Amino acid sequence: MPDPDPSPARWEPQGHTILARTRVFDLHSVRFRHPRRGTEKDFVVMRPPGWVNIIAVTPDHQLVLVRQFRFGVDDFTVEIPGGLMDPAESPLATATRELREETGFIGGAPRLLGTVDPNPAIQSNTCHIVLITGAQRRAEMEWDADEEIEVRLQPVDEVMAAARSGEIRHSLVLNALFLFEPVWAEMKARGI
Amino acid sequence: MPDPDPSPARWEPQGHTILARTRVFDLHSVRFRHPRRGTEKDFVVMRPPGWVNIIAVTPDHQLVLVRQFRFGVDDFTVEIPGGLMDPAESPLATATRELREETGFIGGAPRLLGTVDPNPAIQSNTCHIVLITGAQRRAEMEWDADEEIEVRLQPVDEVMAAARSGEIRHSLVLNALFLFEPVWAEMKARGI
Numbered sequence: 393m394p395d396p397d398p399s400p401a402r403w404e405p406q407g408h409t410i411l412a413r414t415r416v417f418d419l420h421s422v423r424f425r426h427p428r429r430g431t432e433k434d435f436v437v438m439r440p441p442g443w444v445n446i447i448a449v450t451p452d453h454q455l456v457l458v459r460q461f462r463f464g465v466d467d468f469t470v471e472i473p474g475g476l477m478d479p480a481e482s483p484l485a486t487a488t489r490e491l492r493e494e495t496g497f498i499g500g501a502p503r504l505l506g507t508v509d510p511n512p513a514i515q516s517n518t519c520h521i522v523l524i525t526g527a528q529r530r531a532e533m534e535w536d537a538d539e540e541i542e543v544r545l546q547p548v549d550e551v552m553a554a555a556r557s558g559e560i561r562h563s564l565v566l567n568a569l570f571l572f573e574p575v576w577a578e579m580k581a582r583g584i
Numbered sequence: 585m586p587d588p589d590p591s592p593a594r595w596e597p598q599g600h601t602i603l604a605r606t607r608v609f610d611l612h613s614v615r616f617r618h619p620r621r622g623t624e625k626d627f628v629v630m631r632p633p634g635w636v637n638i639i640a641v642t643p644d645h646q647l648v649l650v651r652q653f654r655f656g657v658d659d660f661t662v663e664i665p666g667g668l669m670d671p672a673e674s675p676l677a678t679a680t681r682e683l684r685e686e687t688g689f690i691g692g693a694p695r696l697l698g699t700v701d702p703n704p705a706i707q708s709n710t711c712h713i714v715l716i717t718g719a720q721r722r723a724e725m726e727w728d729a730d731e732e733i734e735v736r737l738q739p740v741d742e743v744m745a746a747a748r749s750g751e752i753r754h755s756l757v758l759n760a761l762f763l764f765e766p767v768w769a770e771m772k773a774r775g776i
Contacts, residue, residue, distance in 0.1 A: 400652050400660065400732040411604040412611055414628040416706060419604055419611055424655060433730060435655040436606040438630075460592050462704040463616060463627040468592065469704045508755045511702065512654040512661045514608060519755065538625060540592040556766065563700045563711070563755050570762040574748065 401427050408437070416440060416476070436514060443519040444486040445474035445564055447505065447572045448497055448527040449579075454545040456497050456527055461540065470544065471565050473497075477520075483507075487522035493534040495543045499527035506571040510564060521568040523575065525584070548576055593619050600629070608632055608668070628706060635711040636678040637666035637756055639697065639764045640689055640719040641771075646737040648689050648719055653732065662736065663757050665689075669712075675699075679714035685726040687735045691719035698763040702756065713760040715767065717776070740768055 403424035412419040417440035425432045448456035455472070462469045475490035477483065484502040491497050505521045535541060554560045555569045595616035604611040609632035617624045640648035647664070654661045667682035669675065676694040683689050697713045727733060746752045747761045 398732070400734055402660070403653055403655070405658060411606075412628075414603075414613075416628065421606075422655065436604075436608065437656050461595055463595070463614065464629050464707045465701060465704040466597060466708070467704075468594070469701075471704075506750050507753060508758060509657060509661075509753045510755045512657040512659075512663075512754055515656045516658070518753075540590070542592055555762075558698050558763075561699060561701045561710075562704055563702045563759050566700060566762060567755050567758050570747075570758060571750075 401429075403427070406432060411436065438511075438515045438517075440476070440515070440517045441479075442477035442483065442486075442517055443474060443510070443564070444477060444483050444490060444522055445472050445519060445568050446487045446491050446502075446522050446524055447472060447568055448491050448495070448499060448524045449548060450497075450527050450545060453548050455548050455551045456491070456495055457544040457546055457551070458494060459542040459544060469562060470560075471562055472568055474564075483520035483522060487520075487524060491524055491527065492531050493536075494539070494541055496529045496531045496533045497524075497527040497543075498530045499524040505568070505575065508564070508567050519564050519567070521571055523572065525579075552576070593621075595619070598624060603628065630703075630707045630709075632668070632707070632709045633671075634669035634675065634678075634709050635666060635702070635756070636669060636675050636682060636714055637664050637711060637760045638679045638683050638694075638714050638716055639664060639760055640683050640687070640691060640716045641740060642689075642719050642737060645740050647740050647743045648683070648687050649736040649738055649743070650686060651734040651736060661754060662752075663754055664760055666756075675712035675714060679712075679716060683716055683719065684723050685728075686731070686733055688721045688723045688725045689716075689719040689735075690722045691716040697760070697767065700756070700759050711756050711759070713763055715764065717771075744768070 406423040408420040408422040417438050420437045421434045422437050459470045473494045477486045487502045503523045507520050598615040600612040600614040609630050612629045613626045651662045665686045669678045679694045695715045699712050
C-alpha cells in the first residue's frame with residue numbers, strides 16, 4: 393500500500409533474535425514495524441558495550457599511542473589507547489583504567505571531550521573521548537589475553553598533522569583528534 | 585608457552601567460517617595463528633562493501649543533508665548522503681550515483697577528500713569521503729526499499745559549528761567534515 397505521507401517514519405521495534413554472540417559484541421536481528429504502512433521487516437543491529445578512547449598527553453607535549461595488530465584490517469595500526477566499558481563503569485573510570493592497563497601510563501583527572509556514534513545505521517553503542525593530561529609511565533601494563541601492544545610517544549603537533557594529511561585513517565581516532573584540536577590550541581596558548 | 589619477543593606479532597589468517605550473512609555485511613569468524621607462539625584463535629570480523637559519504641555543496645554554500653530513521657540507534661539522525669559501493673564501482677561513481685538517488689541532487693565532477701577505516705579492530709572495509717560542488721536538485725529521487733529520506737539544506741558554516749559543538753555525533757560524518765574543513769576554508773578564500 394503506498395504511504396501518502398513522505399516524511400521519515402519512526403519505526404517501532406517489536407523484538408529481536410540473536411544472530412551471533414561474540415567476545416566483543418552481540419549481533420541482533422531486530423524486527424521493526426512501520427507505523428503507517430503496518431508492514432514489518434528485520435534489520436541487523438550490532439550491540440557492543442560502550443567504547444572509550446583516550447587522548448593522553450605527557451608533560452612534554454607528547455601523545456601516548458599504541459601500535460598493535462588489528463584483525464579487522466589484517467594489519468598493524470597506530471591508534472590512541474582505548475577499550476570497552478565494563479558494566480556500570482563510567483567513561484572516565486574506563487579511560488583511567490584502560491590507559492593504565494594498556495600502556496602503564498597514569499595522569500591527572502580525566503575530562504570528557506565528547507561522545508560520538510560509531511555507526512547509527514547498524515550499531516547501537518557510543519564511543520566516549522576522554523582527555524588525560526600529565527600522563528607518565530608509572531605502572532605495569534596488564535594486557536588482556538591476545539593483546540600485544542607497543543607503546544609509542546609522538547609530539548601532539550606531529551600527530552595532528554598526520555590526521556590532517558590522511559596518514560591516520562582510523563575513524564574514531566580522527567574523531568578524538570578533531571575534538572581535541574581546539575582544546576589543544578587553548579592548552580598551548582596558556583602554556584600548559 | 586611464554587613469548588620471549590614482546591613486540592606485536594603479525595597474526596596469520598588460516599581461513600574463516602560465516603557466522604551470519606545480512607543485507608549490509610557478512611560476519612566472519614576468522615581463525616588466526618600467532619607466528620611465534622604457534623597458537624590459534626578465532627576473531628570476529630565484519631565484512632561490508634566499501635562505503636562512500638558525500639560532501640555536497642550547493643552554489644549558495646549550503647550542504648545537502650539527509651534526515652532518516654536509523655535502526656542501529658533506534659532514532660532519527662541528520663547525516664550527509666552516502667551509501668554502499670556496488671561491486672567494481674569506483675568511490676567517485678558511487679558518490680555521484682548515491683547523491684542523485686538519495687537526494688535528487690547532481691553537481692560537478694566528484695573529488696576524493698580522503699579515505700578512513702571505520703573500525704580496524706573488527707571491520708575490514710573503508711569509507712571514502714567525496715566532495716561534489718555545484719550541487720542542485722535536478723533529478724527524481726530513487727530510494728532503496730525501506731528508505732525514507734528528508735532532504736535538508738543548511739549553510740556549510742552552520743554545519744561545521746554543529747560538528748565542533750558536539751551536536752553532530754555520527755563518527756563518519758564528523759570525519760567527512762573534518763577532512764573538508766581546510767578545503768572549505770580555501771574555497772571561501774577563493775570566493776567559490
